[in-house]
Amino acid sequence: MAANTRDIRRRIKSIKNTAQITKAMQMVAAAKMRKAQSAALAGRPYADLMNKVLVSLSGRTDPALSEFLEVRPVKKELVLIVSTDKGLCGALNTNLLREVNQFDSEKTVFVGAGRKGVQFIARTKRQLLADFEVKDSPGLLDTKPISKFVIEKFISREVDKVSVLYTHFVNTLTQKPTVKTLLPIHPSEIGSKEEAAAVAGEGSTEYIFEPNALDVLSGILPHYVHFQVFQMILDSRASEHSARMVAMKNATDNAKQLIKDLTLEYNKIRQAAITTELLEITTAQMALG
Amino acid sequence: MATLKLEITTPDAKVYSDDVEMVVVPGIEGELGILPRHIPLLTAIKPGELKVTKNGQNIYLAVGEGFVEVTQERVSVLTDMAIEEKAIDEAAAQEAIRRAEEAMKHPNIGHEEVAAVQATLQKSLAQLHVKRRQH
Numbered sequence: 001m002a003a004n005t006r007d008i009r010r011r012i013k014s015i016k017n018t019a020q021i022t023k024a025m026q027m028v029a030a031a032k033m034r035k036a037q038s039a040a041l042a043g044r045p046y047a048d049l050m051n052k053v054l055v056s057l058s059g060r061t062d063p064a065l066s067e068f069l070e071v072r073p074v075k076k077e078l079v080l081i082v083s084t085d086k087g088l089c090g091a092l093n094t095n096l097l098r099e100v101n102q103f104d105s106e107k108t109v110f111v112g113a114g115r116k117g118v119q120f121i122a123r124t125k126r127q128l129l130a131d132f133e134v135k136d137s138p139g140l141l142d143t144k145p146i147s148k149f150v151i152e153k154f155i156s157r158e159v160d161k162v163s164v165l166y167t168h169f170v171n172t173l174t175q176k177p178t179v180k181t182l183l184p185i186h187p188s189e190i191g192s193k194e195e196a197a198a199v200a201g202e203g204s205t206e207y208i209f210e211p212n213a214l215d216v217l218s219g220i221l222p223h224y225v226h227f228q229v230f231q232m233i234l235d236s237r238a239s240e241h242s243a244r245m246v247a248m249k250n251a252t253d254n255a256k257q258l259i260k261d262l263t264l265e266y267n268k269i270r271q272a273a274i275t276t277e278l279l280e281i282t283t284a285q286m287a288l289g
Numbered sequence: 290m291a292t293l294k295l296e297i298t299t300p301d302a303k304v305y306s307d308d309v310e311m312v313v314v315p316g317i318e319g320e321l322g323i324l325p326r327h328i329p330l331l332t333a334i335k336p337g338e339l340k341v342t343k344n345g346q347n348i349y350l351a352v353g354e355g356f357v358e359v360t361q362e363r364v365s366v367l368t369d370m371a372i373e374e375k376a377i378d379e380a381a382a383q384e385a386i387r388r389a390e391e392a393m394k395h396p397n398i399g400h401e402e403v404a405a406v407q408a409t410l411q412k413s414l415a416q417l418h419v420k421r422r423q424h
Binding site for chain 2 (some may be wrong): 042043045046049050052053056057140141144207208209210211215216219220223227230
């Protein structure tokens with residue numbers, strides 16, 4: 001009996017330690033989450049406006065003008081996987097990497113941003129082309145090498161399509177694994193239908209480009225791709241920290257519940273032990289008397 | 290009187306959104322004044338000064354590189370920097386210029402970095418330009 005109470009005491013202690021760690025992680029994740037969320041949300045108006053510009057632009061210009069708009073039959077596809085570096089963020093990566101199955105591993109090459117995705121690609125023996133590291137709170141300059149790399153692959157015709165697999169940040173409780181086509185830039189992928197309709201309603205006269213269409217397009221399209229990748233990475237970061245905070249909050253709550261249950265059991269056993277002991281004493285006394 | 294809907298957005302925030310009478314943007318081919326009912330136009334802008342006229346009052350902003358899309362009733366400015374004249378920190382801009390110039394002197398500076406430093410330099414100069422024109 002004494003051994004059992006000691007076991008329970010030991011377990012309570014160890015769970016208390018775990019709870020302390022998860023609590024600390026929850027606090028850290030919450031702080032990072034606020035930063036990452038505001039960064040992700042701050043970029044959205046810019047992205048929306050840029051989408052609007054491109055939607056109205058693509059309706060009125062010739063796709064042959066820029067190699068960014070060129071649609072080719074897809075023989076080889078490149079997929080950029082934006083995952084987290086660390087685990088302990090609930091089902092975030094599991095959900096994200098489940099989406100990888102929809103790509104034909106014969107025809108698809110992968111580029112990883114984030115260690116978890118890279119590990120998964122290596123483990124499932126898919127083709128990994130490159131692996132980029134991303135800082136915790138990246139700036140546009142930090143993500144530019146990635147977007148530059150995929151643009152080069154597309155322009156040099158090594159791949160015919162570039163998609164991004166990332167976690168779209170909806171809110172703290174909801175993150176959605178999403179696949180988006182990055183290249184060729186396609187108007188229907190860019191904006192929602194309502195947007196396109198709203199823009200079309202503004203009158204469909206041709207644009208004047210200054211100095212000329214080619215110069216403007218070759219300036220705006222790469223910038224668009226760079227920014228899209230940046231925004232997707234920010235979204236993934238916001239999702240990561242949100243998911244981690246929620247996961248750690250659940251872990252802390254579970255640990256607390258467990259401690260409560262174990263303490264109850266411990267007290268029951270302790271009481272039972274005392275009762276038996278008392279009984280033993282009284283019986284012994286009665287037997288003597 | 291007809292107005293234009295002006296939106297200035299940077300990756301960090303929506304800086305300006307209002308109905309205005311006229312916008313002057315630093316286009317890559319020179320300054321460009323835009324009034325309502327302008328023909329649809331798309332152009333790149335360079336770091337410089339953007340002037341907004343609303344109710345006869347002028348507002349000046351320092352902007353970085355980016356693009357301007359003009360339709361009949363809407364002007365969208367996408368840029369990597371947009372600071373209103375009164376928010377410009379002259380000392381900070383000067384400091385940025387000094388640091389940029391120093392970085393340019395560094396012997397083994399990469400191609401990418403040169404572009405980045407030059408962009409910073411241009412933007413800081415644009416800020417100073419906007420700030421000083423008032424005096």
